[in-house]
Amino acid sequence: MATIISIETPSLGDRSYLVHDGEVAFVVDPQRDIDRMLDAAEKAGVRITHVFETHIHNDYVTGGYALAQQVGARYHVNAADDVSFEREPIHDGDVVEVSPELRVRAMHTPGHTFTHMSYALEGDSPAVFSGGSLLFGSTGRPDLLGAEHTHDLAHHQFRSARRLAEELPGSTKVMPTHGFGSFCSATSTGGDTTASTIAQERLINPVLSQDEADYVAEVVAGLDVYPAYYVHMGPANAAGPAAPDLSFPEQADxxxxxxxxxxxxxxxxxxxxxxxxxxxxxxxxxxxxxxxxxxxxxxxxxxxxxxxxxxxxxxxxxxxxxxxxxxxxxxxxxxxxxxxxxWTDEPLATIDRATFADLAQVRHHREVSVVDVRRVSEWRDGHIEGSVHIPLHDLLGRIDEVPAGEVWVHCAAGYRATMAASFLMARGHRVVVIDDSFDQSARAAGLPVLEETAAV
CATH class of the missing domain: 3.40.250.10 (Rhodanese-like domain)
Known part of the structure; x- marks a missing residue:
């Protein structure tokens, strides 16, 4: 009987997996800090003999190469991936017998990338490690390799998800890498992200209920921005990154x-x-x-x-x-x-914090500017009339567009707004940060909230 241990990285919205039979183990999509995986294997009393990579990742630097090197495991990467390190090239349909209890079948499931692989664990308790292909209630986004490939990859993603749903038993556990807050998800996974099966996905996942044209149109139309650092991840992963140095940095006075x-x-x-x-x-x-x-x-x-x-x-x-x-x-x-x-002998800087109710009151007495730093999709769903929209990821390049005078900054809940406020203060702006829930409080405070269609 196989035991599956999930190792979560909530800040990136990803999961890695250690799968063992009590003696030997394989790993799927390990993060760069491989000590977590090594600790999990030691705690389980098992030896890692195989490492599988579903794809050349765009949202993090892999620990797969370093882990395989450290423990002497076979490192399985798609034979079609252009990498600069030695690996165990794997092809669609290959079966890797990690042990009699752990038989893994490679399934080519392009869509998130052209060379994406899923790995089906066969046996009495089947599971599929679907990487950025079939996610809980969603699929991996198809636009990370450039706009010129987006439509082709979206079509591939549709067919790959259908292949998994058709070829695997309904009881197969779905074990994706992305989809827990990761920007690699094409749409919000919503709902429960604790567990799912192929049978459950057949009921709830749009890719398995829509026709191909509707799925592709909806996915492409719904794509939002993704972090700029992604452009550096593919080249780093193709080079075979070494294990990180986590020793404490130089201390500064x-x-x-x-x-x-x-x-x-x-x-x-x-x-x-x-x-x-x-x-x-x-x-x-x-x-x-x-x-x-x-x-x-x-x-x-x-x-x-x-x-x-x-x-x-x-x-x-x-x-x-x-x-x-x-x-x-x-x-x-x-x-x-x-x-x-x-950290400093200078007078400390402070930021005034407020609520949307405070903003509503202030607007009755004086003119203030409101800067909304949420993403475009959030802005379209509703925004304060008269506010200036500069998404946080654009702020440094568009900081000259921030109005002079007193500026009230908000996001969805306060985290990004405080970040934005720190940049604005460093440029000499007078800032108030709205540390409040937009969805719960903006309309309730009596502020005029418009949807994009109403604002035009």
């Missing part, structure tokens, strides 16, 4: 932090947004570890800019390091721990 700030480097404050608003180093940026830290940092930072991490504890800095190596930011330039009074 106040003078060193000031020098780095003045040199244009990024000082990244890892504390919660409420702590940042209460007092922070002027010019530092708010990337709290309580949100999608690595996704947004990787999305916004000019690639290659040195990063210094400011955390309350060494553990906080270590967590941030782990997040960053997953997206190819291998070594922070420096780090400092404690609080902002330990």
């Amino acid at each position: 106040k003078a060193e932090l000031r020098r780095r700030l003045e040199a244009g480097e990024w000082l990244v404050d890892l504390r919660t947004r409420t702590a940042f608003a209460a007092g922070h180093v002027p010019g530092s940026f708010a990337f709290g570890l309580d949100g999608q830290f690595s996704t947004y940092l990787g999305w916004l930072i000019p690639w290659g800019t040195p990063v210094t991490l400011l955390g309350e504890t060494r553990e906080q800095v270590a967590e941030a390091q782990r997040e960053l190596v997953r997206i190819g930011i291998d070594r922070p330039a420096a780090a400092a721990t404690g609080g902002p009074e330990d």
Whole structure:
């Protein structure tokens, strides 16, 4: 009987898998920080003999090559993938007998990429490791290889999902890599993301109920932006990335932090947004570890800019390091721990926090500008009349479009708004951050909320 252990990476919305029979194990799509997988194998008392890669990932740097090298496992990567390292080339239909209890069949399921593979675990408790193909209630997005391939890949994705649903038993557990908040999902997976089967997906997944033309049209029309750092992940993975260095960075004192700030480097404050608003180093940026830290940092930072991490504890800095190596930011330039009074001798900067009800009241008394930093899809669903829309990922390139004077910034709940406010304050803007739920509070406060069709 096979045991499947899921290793989650919530900040990226991904899962990796360790599958064992009590003695030997195989791994699917391990993240860069392979120590988690090694620890899971040690705890289970099993030896990893095979590592499977569903595709050349676009949202994280793989740990597959480094893991296989470290434990002496066979590393299975699609024979058609153009990589610069030695691997065990695998083809559609190949069956790998990891052990008598662990028979794995490779299934070519293009759509997320042209060479994407799914791996079906055969036997009494079947499962399919579907990577970025069939997700819970959705499929992997087809546009990460460029707009010129999007329609072709969407058609491939439709047929691949249908192939899985037709060839595999209904009891087959669906074990995707993406779809738990990952930007690699074509649409929201919604609902329950704890478990699913092929039979369940036949009932709820649009790709298995729509015709091909409708599925492709709906998926392509619904595609939204994805993080800018994705462009660096494919080349890194094709090169066979080594295991990361997670040793603690060089510690910086106040003078060193000031020098780095003045040199244009990024000082990244890892504390919660409420702590940042209460007092922070002027010019530092708010990337709290309580949100999608690595996704947004990787999305916004000019690639290659040195990063210094400011955390309350060494553990906080270590967590941030782990997040960053997953997206190819291998070594922070420096780090400092404690609080902002330990990081600067200058007066601390603060940010006023408010609610949508506060905004409604203020608008009765004086003119203020409202900047909405949500994504386009969120804006279309409803936005405050008269607000300026600059998605967070565009803010640094469009910061000259931010109105002069007092600016109230909001997102969906406050995390991205605080991040945006930190950038605006560093440029000298007078900012109030709305730390409140847009969906629950904006209309309730009496603010005029328009949908895109009504706003035109």
